[in-house]
Amino acid sequence: MAALNPIFDALADLRSFLGDRLSTAAPILAQHAQSETHITARAPDAVAFPNSTEEVARIAAVCASHAMPMVGWGAGSSLEGHALAVQGGLTVDFRLMNQILAVYPEDMLVVVQPGITRERLNLDLRDTGLFFPVDPGANASLGGMASTRASGTTTVRYGSMRDNVLGLEVVLAGGRVIRTGSAAPKTAAGYDLTGLMVGSEGTLGLITELTLRLHGQPEAVSAATCGFADIASAVDCVIATIQTGLPMARIEFLDAASVRACNAFHATTLPEQPQLLVEFHGSAAGVQEQAERFGAIAREFGGSAFAWARAAEDRNRLWRMRHQAYPAILxxxxxxxxxxxxxxxxxxxxxxxxxxxxxxxxxxxxxxxxxxxxxxxxxxxxxxxxxxxxxxxxxxxxxxxxxxxxxxxxxxxxxxxxxIGFGKLHMMAAEHGAAWTVMGQIKRALDPHNLMNPGKLVPQK
CATH class of the missing domain: 3.30.70.2740 (Alpha-Beta Plaits)
Known part of the structure; x- marks a missing residue:
C-alpha cells in the first residue's frame, strides 16, 4: 500500500507531529489554490501550519523522504503564481510563525518570523521611533516579501527587500537549517547567500527567520498630488526630479483611467488627468525645501498646484487610495x-x-x-x-x-x-541568456530532487 500511495504515507508522517495543524479540508485547499490575478493552478494535496523552525525542518525531511513538493505561503498576495502548487504536494503556511523575536534599537535592526506582516511589524515598532520602510501596497508577510524581493512605493528612498534584509534563517530541501548574513552593516566573508535567497521565490529553501534593517521615523512627513495635462509631461517631471537628486520618499504615477477608477471606488475628487502622488520625509525645514524644489520642477512641465495631505489621516487616505488601485480598476x-x-x-x-x-x-x-x-x-x-x-x-x-x-x-x-513565479517564466531566457542556466544549476545543487516550489523561476529541464 505504501508504494502505491506515497502521499498518504507522507501525510501520515506529517500528521504524527503536526496533528490538526495539517489540513486536507477542501476549503483550506481551495484557499491555497487562489491567485489575485488570472493565473490558476491545481490545489495542494495538504496544507501545513508549522509554529517553529524545528517543525519546518521536520516537514522538509518528511517531504524529502517521500519526494513530496513543498511550497511556501505567506499572505497569498503574490501576482505571478509564486505560491500555487503547480505539481501538488504540500503548502507550508507560515501564518502561525508571526512574532517579533528581537528589536535592537541601537543597531536599528529587528529579527522576525516570516509570517508577520509589514503592517503588524510597523504597528509594534511605533514606540521605538523606528519603522520598516518597504511598502508593496498589499499587507504582505515579511517572509513572502523577502522571497519575492519585494519593493513598492518607498523604494525610491529606502530601497527594496534586497537592501533591507541583512540575514536569514533558511530550511533547505531535506531539512538542513542554515543561517546567512549577520547583524553587521556589511561583510566581505564569502558568497552572499542572503542575496541569493532574497528573490529566490522559495525555490531554494523556506525562510524561517529574518534580520531586517530599520529606519528612523521621519520628524516631518508631507504628501501631495499634482496633475498634468498628459502622460508625457508627468513622466518627464519624474525623470527631471530623480536626475536632480531630490530625495523623494515616494513618487507615484496614476494615468487618467486609474484616477477615474479610484475616484469612483473611494468617492474622491482628484482631477481625472495623469497625476503624480508624492511624499517628502525629513525635518520640517527639509520637507518644506524638498516640496518647494519639486514644485518648481513640476511647474516646468505644466503641473497643477499641489493638493496637500499634511495630516496623518489625510496621508493615510491618499496612500490607501493608491494601494487599492487594483480593486478599484477591477x-x-x-x-x-x-x-x-x-x-x-x-x-x-x-x-x-x-x-x-x-x-x-x-x-x-x-x-x-x-x-x-x-x-x-x-x-x-x-x-x-x-x-x-x-x-x-x-x-x-x-x-x-x-x-x-x-x-x-x-x-x-x-x-x-x-x-517570475510561473507567470513570466517564458521571459527569463530572453532577459538572462546563459545566466538563467546557471540559476538552474544552483537550484539543482541545493535541491537536486526539485522539491522546493517546483515549476517556478528556473529552467524546467
Missing part, C-alpha cells in the same frame, strides 16, 4: 479578471516605455490603466479581460509579452517587483 469592469504585469527600465527610458505601452494598449482594444512607482523606473499595467473571452486573454498575453520585450530593448527588466 471594479470598473464587474466580473472581469486581470493580467497584472510590471516592468522596470532605466529612468532615462521611462517616458518612452510608458508612452509606447500606452499606445500599444490603446490599439489593442483592451482596458489597461497604467500606474506605478515611477521614481525607480517601475510601472504596471492592469489589463482587464472577460473570464470567458479567449480573444481578450490572447490580446492581454500579447500586450504583457510586448511590454516585457520593450523593457529589455530599453535596457530594463521584465519585472521590477512582481517576480
Amino acid at each position: 471594479a470598473t469592469r464587474p466580473g472581469a479578471t486581470a493580467y497584472v504585469t510590471d516592468v522596470c527600465v532605466p529612468i532615462s527610458a521611462l517616458a518612452q516605455a510608458v508612452l509606447e505601452t500606452q499606445a500599444d494598449i490603446a490599439q489593442s482594444g483592451i482596458m489597461g490603466p497604467i500606474l506605478g512607482h515611477v521614481g525607480d523606473g517601475n510601472f504596471h499595467a492592469i489589463l482587464l479581460v472577460s473570464h470567458d473571452n479567449p480573444a481578450e486573454h490572447l490580446a492581454a498575453e500579447g500586450l504583457s509579452t510586448r511590454m516585457a520585450e520593450r523593457a529589455l530593448r530599453l535596457g530594463g527588466t521584465v519585472t521590477g517587483e512582481h517576480g
Whole structure:
C-alpha cells in the first residue's frame, strides 16, 4: 500500500507531529489554490501550519523522504503564481510563525518570523521611533516579501527587500537549517547567500527567520498630488526630479483611467488627468525645501498646484487610495479578471516605455490603466479581460509579452517587483541568456530532487 500511495504515507508522517495543524479540508485547499490575478493552478494535496523552525525542518525531511513538493505561503498576495502548487504536494503556511523575536534599537535592526506582516511589524515598532520602510501596497508577510524581493512605493528612498534584509534563517530541501548574513552593516566573508535567497521565490529553501534593517521615523512627513495635462509631461517631471537628486520618499504615477477608477471606488475628487502622488520625509525645514524644489520642477512641465495631505489621516487616505488601485480598476469592469504585469527600465527610458505601452494598449482594444512607482523606473499595467473571452486573454498575453520585450530593448527588466513565479517564466531566457542556466544549476545543487516550489523561476529541464 505504501508504494502505491506515497502521499498518504507522507501525510501520515506529517500528521504524527503536526496533528490538526495539517489540513486536507477542501476549503483550506481551495484557499491555497487562489491567485489575485488570472493565473490558476491545481490545489495542494495538504496544507501545513508549522509554529517553529524545528517543525519546518521536520516537514522538509518528511517531504524529502517521500519526494513530496513543498511550497511556501505567506499572505497569498503574490501576482505571478509564486505560491500555487503547480505539481501538488504540500503548502507550508507560515501564518502561525508571526512574532517579533528581537528589536535592537541601537543597531536599528529587528529579527522576525516570516509570517508577520509589514503592517503588524510597523504597528509594534511605533514606540521605538523606528519603522520598516518597504511598502508593496498589499499587507504582505515579511517572509513572502523577502522571497519575492519585494519593493513598492518607498523604494525610491529606502530601497527594496534586497537592501533591507541583512540575514536569514533558511530550511533547505531535506531539512538542513542554515543561517546567512549577520547583524553587521556589511561583510566581505564569502558568497552572499542572503542575496541569493532574497528573490529566490522559495525555490531554494523556506525562510524561517529574518534580520531586517530599520529606519528612523521621519520628524516631518508631507504628501501631495499634482496633475498634468498628459502622460508625457508627468513622466518627464519624474525623470527631471530623480536626475536632480531630490530625495523623494515616494513618487507615484496614476494615468487618467486609474484616477477615474479610484475616484469612483473611494468617492474622491482628484482631477481625472495623469497625476503624480508624492511624499517628502525629513525635518520640517527639509520637507518644506524638498516640496518647494519639486514644485518648481513640476511647474516646468505644466503641473497643477499641489493638493496637500499634511495630516496623518489625510496621508493615510491618499496612500490607501493608491494601494487599492487594483480593486478599484477591477471594479470598473464587474466580473472581469486581470493580467497584472510590471516592468522596470532605466529612468532615462521611462517616458518612452510608458508612452509606447500606452499606445500599444490603446490599439489593442483592451482596458489597461497604467500606474506605478515611477521614481525607480517601475510601472504596471492592469489589463482587464472577460473570464470567458479567449480573444481578450490572447490580446492581454500579447500586450504583457510586448511590454516585457520593450523593457529589455530599453535596457530594463521584465519585472521590477512582481517576480517570475510561473507567470513570466517564458521571459527569463530572453532577459538572462546563459545566466538563467546557471540559476538552474544552483537550484539543482541545493535541491537536486526539485522539491522546493517546483515549476517556478528556473529552467524546467
